[in-house]
């Protein structure tokens with residue numbers, strides 16, 4: 583593992599994933615979103631640590647030119663895939679779960695992302711539950727997201743987070759945001775009003791020996807008419823025989839295309855805003 587000097591010495595560090603960069607946006611846009619997220623973390627008074635696997639190393643704190651290598655050819659790395667990518671010298675983009683596995687090894691306590699993975703619709707056919715959930719439950723890190731991925735079964739994911747003992751904090755909201763939409767999600771386990779309150783709650787949870795916490799931040803501009811598009815994207819994915827890790831990139835590309843770019847703009851904005859809030863919480867925790 584290679585950790586940059588700046589990150590090693592920083593008091594407040596925010597981890598950022600690379601799957602979003604490589605697979606969550608059209609070519610080129612992902613790198614821009616990654617760099618904008620890093621700036622947002624800095625604006626909040628913390629140091630960004632974008633994480634990925636490159637040239638046989640886990641890199642914690644990719645440089646700008648390294649970040650630019652993360653395109654759609656990168657392997658998508660969940661927690662179980664990081665070691666293989668290192669040994670096989672693959673270009674590896676970490677998911678939330680893969681990033682959390684690295685956070686655990688590097689002692690990083692805060693992370694920003696778009697949406698957490700979770701229980702796929704139609705469970706148990708296929709029996710697809712993201713490794714993000716188990717990784718979050720077992721890592722002492724705060725993940726700031728706008729809820730879970732929009733294509734999931736959100737109520738089932740929320741139930742499973744409860745089962746796993748993961749606190750779900752609503753940032754100035756009583757319900758878990760639905761990624762593109764701020765409204766209509768399941769209730770959170772506690773509402774917080776400030777970054778300082780989220781940091782204090784995380785500290786208390788960790789003193790009790792608890793693991794990860796999710797902070798749900800509603801998107802500033804709520805798109806409340808995307809659900810029918812998501813349903814048709816999932817039908818198209820099924821018709822085209824798309825499975826497993828390929829489903830999210832397929833659905834996101836479908837939504838970006840069919841919404842005339844509205845979901846793309848919303849997605850970009852919420853990822854950067856979540857990175858900023860993660861930075862504020864990290865800064866408040868020191």
Ligand code: PSU
Pocket residue numbers: 599601602605606660676677678679696697698699700711712713714731826827830831834849
């Ligand atoms: N949310 C998005 N776009 C994404 C992801 C989440 O809006 O690309 C990625 C994250 O990296 C997340 C991963 O960790 O999808 C989960 O994938 P899976 O459901 O295959 O575990």
Ligand code: MN
Pocket residue numbers: 710711712713826827
């Ligand atoms: Mn999956």
